[in-house]
Amino acid sequence: MSATVAIQLTIAIPLAGAVLIALTGRWPNPREGVTLTTAGLLFLTVLSLLPAVAGGARPTATLIEMLPGLPLAFEVEPLGMLFGLVASGLWIVNSIYSIGYMRGNREANQTRFYVCFAVALASTMGVAFASNMFTLFVFYEALTLSTYPLVTHKGTDEAMRAGRTYLGMLLGTSIGLQLLAILWTWQVAGTLDFTAGGVLAGKAEGPIVGVMLLLYVYGIGKAALMPLHRWLPAAMVAPTPVSALLHAVAVVKAGVFTVLKVVIYIFGLDFLHGTGYGEWLAYIAAASLLAASLIALSKDNLKARLAYSTISQLAYIVLGAALANGLGVIGGGMHIAMHAMGKITLFFCAGAIYTATHKTEVSEMSGLGRVMPFTFGAFMIAALSIIGLPPMGGLWSKWYLALGALEDNQLLLVGALMASSLLNIAYLMPIPLRGFFGKAPGNPGAAPGAAPGATVAIKEAPLPCLIAIGVTAAGCIVLFFVPDLIVNLLAPIAAP
Amino acid sequence: MIGAALSVLQPHLPVLQIVVPLIAAPACFALGRGNRAWALAVAVSWVAFGISAWLLATVMDTGPISYALGNWPAPWGIEYRVDALNGFVLLVVSGIGAVTLPYTRRSVAHELPESQQGAFYTAFLLCLTGLLGVAITGDAFNLFVFLEISSLSSYALIALGRDRRALTASFQYLVMGTIGATFIVIGIGLLYMATGTLNMADLAARIPAVADSRTVLAALAFIAVGATLKLALFPLHFWLPNAYAYTPSVVTAFLAATATKVSVYILVRFFFTVFGAAYTYEVLALDNLLIPFSVVAILVCSTVAIFQTDVKRLLAYSSIAQICYIILGIGLGSETGLTAGLVHLFNHAVTKGALFLALGCVVLRVGTPRLDALAGLGRAMPWTMFAFVLAGLSLIGVPLTAGFVSKWYLVQAALEADAWYLAVVVLASSLLALVYVWRVVEAAYLRPVPEGAPSLAAREAPLSMLIPTWILAGASVYFGIDTSLNVGVARAAAQFLLGSGG
Numbered sequence: 001m002s003a004t005v006a007i008q009l010t011i012a013i014p015l016a017g018a019v020l021i022a023l024t025g026r027w028p029n030p031r032e033g034v035t036l037t038t039a040g041l042l043f044l045t046v047l048s049l050l051p052a053v054a055g056g057a058r059p060t061a062t063l064i065e066m067l068p069g070l071p072l073a074f075e076v077e078p079l080g081m082l083f084g085l086v087a088s089g090l091w092i093v094n095s096i097y098s099i100g101y102m103r104g105n106r107e108a109n110q111t112r113f114y115v116c117f118a119v120a121l122a123s124t125m126g127v128a129f130a131s132n133m134f135t136l137f138v139f140y141e142a143l144t145l146s147t148y149p150l151v152t153h154k155g156t157d158e159a160m161r162a163g164r165t166y167l168g169m170l171l172g173t174s175i176g177l178q179l180l181a182i183l184w185t186w187q188v189a190g191t192l193d194f195t196a197g198g199v200l201a202g203k204a205e206g207p208i209v210g211v212m213l214l215l216y217v218y219g220i221g222k223a224a225l226m227p228l229h230r231w232l233p234a235a236m237v238a239p240t241p242v243s244a245l246l247h248a249v250a251v252v253k254a255g256v257f258t259v260l261k262v263v264i265y266i267f268g269l270d271f272l273h274g275t276g277y278g279e280w281l282a283y284i285a286a287a288s289l290l291a292a293s294l295i296a297l298s299k300d301n302l303k304a305r306l307a308y309s310t311i312s313q314l315a316y317i318v319l320g321a322a323l324a325n326g327l328g329v330i331g332g333g334m335h336i337a338m339h340a341m342g343k344i345t346l347f348f349c350a351g352a353i354y355t356a357t358h359k360t361e362v363s364e365m366s367g368l369g370r371v372m373p374f375t376f377g378a379f380m381i382a383a384l385s386i387i388g389l390p391p392m393g394g395l396w397s398k399w400y401l402a403l404g405a406l407e408d409n410q411l412l413l414v415g416a417l418m419a420s421s422l423l424n425i426a427y428l429m430p431i432p433l434r435g436f437f438g439k440a441p442g443n444p445g446a447a448p449g450a451a452p453g454a455t456v457a458i459k460e461a462p463l464p465c466l467i468a469i470g471v472t473a474a475g476c477i478v479l480f481f482v483p484d485l486i487v488n489l490l491a492p493i494a495a496p
Numbered sequence: 497m498i499g500a501a502l503s504v505l506q507p508h509l510p511v512l513q514i515v516v517p518l519i520a521a522p523a524c525f526a527l528g529r530g531n532r533a534w535a536l537a538v539a540v541s542w543v544a545f546g547i548s549a550w551l552l553a554t555v556m557d558t559g560p561i562s563y564a565l566g567n568w569p570a571p572w573g574i575e576y577r578v579d580a581l582n583g584f585v586l587l588v589v590s591g592i593g594a595v596t597l598p599y600t601r602r603s604v605a606h607e608l609p610e611s612q613q614g615a616f617y618t619a620f621l622l623c624l625t626g627l628l629g630v631a632i633t634g635d636a637f638n639l640f641v642f643l644e645i646s647s648l649s650s651y652a653l654i655a656l657g658r659d660r661r662a663l664t665a666s667f668q669y670l671v672m673g674t675i676g677a678t679f680i681v682i683g684i685g686l687l688y689m690a691t692g693t694l695n696m697a698d699l700a701a702r703i704p705a706v707a708d709s710r711t712v713l714a715a716l717a718f719i720a721v722g723a724t725l726k727l728a729l730f731p732l733h734f735w736l737p738n739a740y741a742y743t744p745s746v747v748t749a750f751l752a753a754t755a756t757k758v759s760v761y762i763l764v765r766f767f768f769t770v771f772g773a774a775y776t777y778e779v780l781a782l783d784n785l786l787i788p789f790s791v792v793a794i795l796v797c798s799t800v801a802i803f804q805t806d807v808k809r810l811l812a813y814s815s816i817a818q819i820c821y822i823i824l825g826i827g828l829g830s831e832t833g834l835t836a837g838l839v840h841l842f843n844h845a846v847t848k849g850a851l852f853l854a855l856g857c858v859v860l861r862v863g864t865p866r867l868d869a870l871a872g873l874g875r876a877m878p879w880t881m882f883a884f885v886l887a888g889l890s891l892i893g894v895p896l897t898a899g900f901v902s903k904w905y906l907v908q909a910a911l912e913a914d915a916w917y918l919a920v921v922v923l924a925s926s927l928l929a930l931v932y933v934w935r936v937v938e939a940a941y942l943r944p945v946p947e948g949a950p951s952l953a954a955r956e957a958p959l960s961m962l963i964p965t966w967i968l969a970g971a972s973v974y975f976g977i978d979t980s981l982n983v984g985v986a987r988a989a990a991q992f993l994l995g996s997g998g
Contacts, residue, residue, distance in 0.1 A: 068983075137895060145889070152942060155942055160942045171927070172927050176923050179923060180907070183908055
């Protein structure tokens with residue numbers, strides 16, 4: 001299979017999967033079989049591109065020339081390779097999880113759910129492999145629209161309002177700001193191709209660069225840089241598999257991935273570093289990162305707390321991009337993978353708790369760890385990874401980000417990173433700790449003989465959920481031992 | 497034998513474009529009620545579409561076609577002249593006609609008493625004839641005649657609406673439309689006084705000699721006001737929402753997609769071919785009027801659309817705003833701007849046609865286009881509502897839809913002209929469009945369905961209505977992906993208009 005065909009297949013496979021899922025919608029087992037097969041095939045196809053890309057090749061494919069000079073075209077480079085692998089790999093795990101979750105909670109409209117999921121993955125692949133800003137924008141918008149039905153899945157008033165926030169903020173920022181920035185770039189540079197070293201150097205200068213950077217960064221609403229973050233907590237109304245794969249991995253990572261692409265291939269690291277506007281962005285990101293962590297502390301709803309944690313972690317990646325030096329962007333790129341693995345596990349656990357006990361608030365979870373030891377154990381591992389402690393993968397990305405900040409003598413930023421890690425501990429660790437050691441809430445109506453702390457029956461979520469949790473929690477540990485693979489893959493993007 | 501017949505007919509295709517529907521119109525009336533008249537009208541609309549497709553292909557291949565009516569040579573006789581610009585408009589008008597006419601049978605059977613149906617098809621074909629005639633003719637006075645044919649027949653079509661308010665809406669449109677047409681004919685009369693000719697190409701050649709006179713200036717002013725009245729440019733738009741709201745659904749779709757577009761064509765033709773871009777923009781500086789009015793209309797009418805409770809009126813206000821995108825592009829006067837305007841002329845015709853056709857399906861099954869009656873239709877009429885969503889996305893201007901292509905060029909034209917605020921206005925209004933389109937989407941998919949709602953009993957629309965709806969909805973996506981036809985021809989037309997200047 002030639003690389004060109006493989007690239008086209010990464011879009012075609014999930015789309016074909018979506019059609020097949022719709023056709024087999026009446027029979028749940030074949031339908032889920034299609035989802036799993038599609039996810040597996042997609043991952044293998046993406047994987048088949050890896051050797052070539054790791055070897056320095058840049059496979060390309062062109063679909064159609066939509067407007068003169070603006071084709072829908074793809075080119076696989078290291079960052080996109082990493083993002084594509086993470087998203088497609090986790091889709092397999094997430095599909096297994098979805099089966100347990102959706103059936104366990106007897107959700108309605110499951111066919112629509114799986115169809116939209118497949119379309120969202122096709123869009124994600126388009127974002128990952130886009131060879132120009134125009135193509136990226138097209139798939140970026142497709143991702144927004146295909147996830148809207150997933151956010152409003154429950155069809156309640158709350159879901160409708162959340163859907164409004166979601167669509168309003170994501171489409172609003174992308175059409176109002178990002179499209180303007182793209183057209184401006186097209187006007188100034190005459191090309192939108194992602195080019196090593198950027199396309200704006202020598203074409204734009206002075207405050208214009210700063211304005212464009214702001215238009216891009218805030219136009220990419222999916223990166224959830226404060227104050228444009230409200231859509232992400234709103235999206236938590238969706239079923240948990242959606243929050244897990246889309247709002248911890250695909251959608252939000254598409255956002256920060258786009259920020260990285262813009263900084264590396266549109267502005268160019270050296271150019272952006274030279275203008276000094278990156279520094280301003282880094283401070284904005286640091287503020288966003290601390291503020292989101294503080295808000296996370298105050299949230300009692302588990303998914304809301306995780307959502308604010310995501311906002312904070314996304315700001316790490318924006319910060320890495322804003323540093324505009326090699327270590328910073330490598331750290332940012334790595335954090336896409338590391339955070340994805342950790343956060344998807346956390347969401348899986350949140351969904352497992354909900355499926356087994358229908359509890360959503362952190363304060364209700366005291367003592368629950370003794371009922372669901374496996375889930376809370378996995379939660380612990382993933383939380384440690386997000387915090388950035390060994391032996392978890394999350395250590396490495398924070399390591400590189402801190403090194404990147406040090407390289408520029410930005411001690412304030414290093415301080416912000418460290419402070420945020422402490423805040424991570426403060427808002428994540430109480431959950432498993434209270435789960436294992438906390439007192440189960442007394443139930444006044446219960447039989448008088450049931451002493452607190454007595455052994456309780458273990459009641460975990462359905463098996464598919466547990467398998468998924470196990471895989472991603474193990475992934476957090478595995479990533480600790482293989483950071484060099486990712487660093488070697490990403491090294492070329494840092495070289496000018 | 498057919499080949500031989502075709503080769504005889506071929507040179508006469510420009511006139512057949514008009515003559516075929518013109519003759520078929522009274523024949524429909526003679527055929528009387530029901531299906532026979534409908535079948536004839538459909539056949540005629542398809543022939544007309546075939547002819548315009550052939551004309552456009554030939555023009556793009558070999559350059560403008562000139563046809564002397566009755567063999568009277570050009571400056572004296574009436575000339576039909578097809579170039580990239582009006583070939584494009586002909587294709588849009590006849591294409592929309594060919595798609596909407598098959599749709600009419602069930603829709604009209606539902607909304608009109610049987611005794612009026614023969615007359616309906618007559619009026620419809622006359623309207624089609626008039627619109628095609630305006631586009632194809634190269635003679636200024638002939639243009640006015642065809643404009644009146646299309647206007648009078650559309651007054652009749654609007655008055656056929658079930659609601660009694662259709663009569664006042666039609667009367668309102670009649671008054672405004674007549675004022676507009678009168679302004680145009682006064683302008684043409686002034687030009688005739690100044691130059692002694694009515695042929696457009698001839699006018700273009702002679703106007704420079706008399707360009708300093710106030711007569712010519714006044715002529716341009718009269719024509720510009722008349723045409724903007726017909727195309728409902730803010731603040732001359734008050735007739736449009738009522739006219740669209742109370743008309744039979746299919747007529748709304750047809751008029752919204754074609755009538756205003758043809759009026760835009762009149763504007764472009766006089767601005768660029770007859771007077772020349774230099775005269776229009778430098779001497780009279782009409783862009784100083786067109787651009788501010790469009791900006792206000794885009795913002796105000798998009799906002800007004802958000803607060804409508806009747807989806808037909810919502811789309812009508814959206815139309816006023818969308819037409820102003822076209823005017824904005826034209827007002828910018830650059831090649832990119834003109835391309836953007838013409839591309840949007842095409843894209844908006846397709847998009848808004850699809851939306852009104854989908855709405856017609858809803859009216860057929862639910863009985864009303866009110867927003868609250870749509871609750872639950874996403875489930876009851878999935879195909880209709882999905883077509884509405886697709887076309888709605890194109891209206892917003894989401895990538896991979898036709899509307900995005902228009903916006904891309906329009907914003908690009910604004911940036912080229914260093915007009916930042918225009919780029920911002922265009923993008924901001926996309927967000928307003930998002931709000932009003934999403935009100936419909938939420939109503940159809942997410943609103944709780946009240947007890948006894950009409951949508952509970954609704955079934956999917958019949959195929960004869962669903963297929964035309966989907967052709968246009970599909971086209972509004974297709975032309976956002978493969979832009980070789982709409983952008984290609986629009987660019988060629990823009991280059992032709994600016995390059996030759998006359």
